[in-house]
Amino acid sequence: MKRQLTAAIGMTALLATVAGCGSGTPTGQDRAASASAATGTVTVWLMGEAQTSWPELVQQVNDEFAAKYPKVELRLRYQTWKDKIGNLDAALEGERVPDVVELGNTETMKYILNGSLVPVDRTTFDNNQAWIRGLVDTCTYQGKLYCVPYYAGARVALYNSAMFEEATGSAAVPATEDELLAALDKVQAKNRDKKGFSALYLPGPYWYAAMSYVAAYGGSIARFDNGGRWHGTLGESEAQQGISHFVDLVKKYNHGDLTVNELDQAAVLGKHRTAMLYGNGWEAAAASEPLSGDPKLKDVVKVAGMPGPNGKPLPSFIGGSDLAVTAKSQVQDLAKDWIRMFTSTKSQQVLAGKDTLPNNLTQLAPLKNKPATAAAANAVPDAWFTPVAPGWAAIEKQNVLVEMLNDIFKGTSVEAATKAADARINELINNPS
Template sequence: MKRQLVSASLAIAALAAGLTACSSSGSPSADGRGSSADPKSATGTVTVWLMDDAQKNWPDLVQRVNDEFAAKYPGVSLKLAYQGWADKVGKLDKALAAGNAPDVVELGNTETMKYVLSGALAAVDRTTFDNSDSWIKALANTCTYQDKLWCVPYYAGARVAVYNSATFQQATGSADFPRTESDLLAALDRIADRSKSDRTFSPLYLPGPYWYAAMSYVAAYGGSIARFDSSGNWHGTLHDPKSQQGISHFVDLVRKYNKGDLTVNEQNQFESMARGHAAAFYGNGFEAASVTAPVTGDPSLKDVVKVATMPGPDGKPLPTFIGGSDLAVTAKSAQPGPATDWIRMFTSAKSEQALADKDILPNNLTQLNPLKNKATTAAAANAVPDAWFTPLAPGWGAVEKQKIIPDMLAAILKGKSVDQATKDADAAIDQLINNAS
């Protein structure tokens, strides 16, 4: 598979050349084939950075893989550190600059390009990983550059409607989530009427800075965040009429149905339902489990919290962002072979099935397909083929880091016109999106 990413400047070409230099160094190959050493005689330390999602949701998988690794590499110490999404990128950048980066790092799939283009990651051999011939294309694309694989898909994420079926039953006479947006809005209006005495109750909890949701509405109207033009540059397209339609639609929904603080993001939106303050929200399928979990939520809601396909404004399902994570070996790892082997174990068919059994979307279509017919995963699994993704541009990481789109949404909700806010956002995007640094 080849990702068609065309460099916007000679600087990008130079960086690409640097990647080749990194991958052709004299160190053992990252796929482990460059060394004939017996794993039993290997020594040293492999440091792994995983996001804390694994610690919270599948610690049993992590332990099993670590045990498997220890059996194969008894002389290699494994140092595992869990990271939070809020500060991981900053910590990784500092570690790379200081020369003490982890051997294995989990990257959100919108983060990978920055590290690929900077030469921070080591190339790996796709053919040595389970189910690589059926990896979800959008995930594999985030790891592929110049016909080389620079990271390994870990798991996918797709957003769905999470709703309290009892609340819908009481307000509409049906516990099913509406299939069209017009029916959904009618149901939300009925719920709003029944709950009007509670000013903290949101018929639809839709956070104002929730740019993944906002851009889903942009995609539904045929708009986009940015496009690659014939001159060889990316440019922002939020000011385009179709994009503006989607943004306006999103903002209207937020203003009408979210009764919470409009400046709060979606990171812990499941809490609104767990605390009895929301009838529905738009989130990852696994957030439904957080609503009913013993520690984070309310277990008494287990039989009423359900997931469904979120209808869009065009009579079709709302396009979802294809989220997820990748795993990579850093370019200067002193243990590329064992490090890659750990990733191989952690993304094996057995490991991916462990994720699927917990209703997490696996990295491949072979193991994803059965989830399309499972009640708790059908909506998310079926959304994957038509999902959208962020621009495959060299400076996208900087755009995201600067929070240009969330800030645009915040400005609109404070009263700035959609026309001016999108024009300003495009100007800010244009300053960053073509630069790899």
């Protein structure tokens, strides 16, 4: 899951230890002695969220690792989503590679298929039988697990409760889409004098949202057929219905530039230019930040489940991150142990306490009843994910879905645009990126 957060790239060296080898079946005392004697360096690449949102978790795990492996040096580097892939690709071409790397769950398959990651033993990690399936799928290929779920995310409705209350008399999001659209019409009318105001801000190229409507109608981006190959399915009637529904909503409610993507949509909410958007839960906080939004919105912007077509909630994309060990790592056992500590039950509870969705259903369950997390937590079990196919990274990189949507808003019919997208998907999806 790619969050557009800014995080400084820094290097922190901390002491830790390494797992050693023994003969026969080592006792607990033997393992402790071996760990105490181990030496080496473990380099960990984490995304900026770990530095800005849960630094205490990072410190807790580093302290635990250092206590077990006192002679091992731990080097921690924070990456930004914008630069991470380029940095990682460059590192993997050389010899100075990270031992542990955080990957967004849409990024994993590329590195699994090109041999950059090593398999891990699922049974050695906490909560492995309760891991969220959508995350496990992003780490699995041909029956082997190549990464470990870290945390999950789901898109929800973020809305200005004061605007809703002023226009409709209620500060809550209606339960059905029909009721929501009626409420949005009232919000739009109430704010008709605000130039460029969008009651619902749905960016035109926002393919994650568009594909949620595809999923709502039972459609999909692509399907694995009996012949052992993937093929595009956006031209099927269910997918076309979903895309048409999304396009109708964008045209009716987005009164801004339809070519602008969703990356800065939190600022639109923060500057009072919309009453609602569909996004990640963390964007609610971004809308009340001093630089990008309005601090007065801190208790005004709220989160709710997004009503979808046919009287059901809108299916959400399952976002999140995974942690993997690189194939070129010279300290793979140590790297795996650091990941075990960072994804332990104790560590996941720190994330849950931060209203971040943990990697497993057991610790997720209490968040389903917590106001700040209920919408996202309840969306996870029925969430959809992009095709776990060899060429998916190329499809994203070449903006196939973005260009399809842009063409539609320029006047191409949904039927023609989806069939053209299927043709491009078919060219790319079966070829390793």
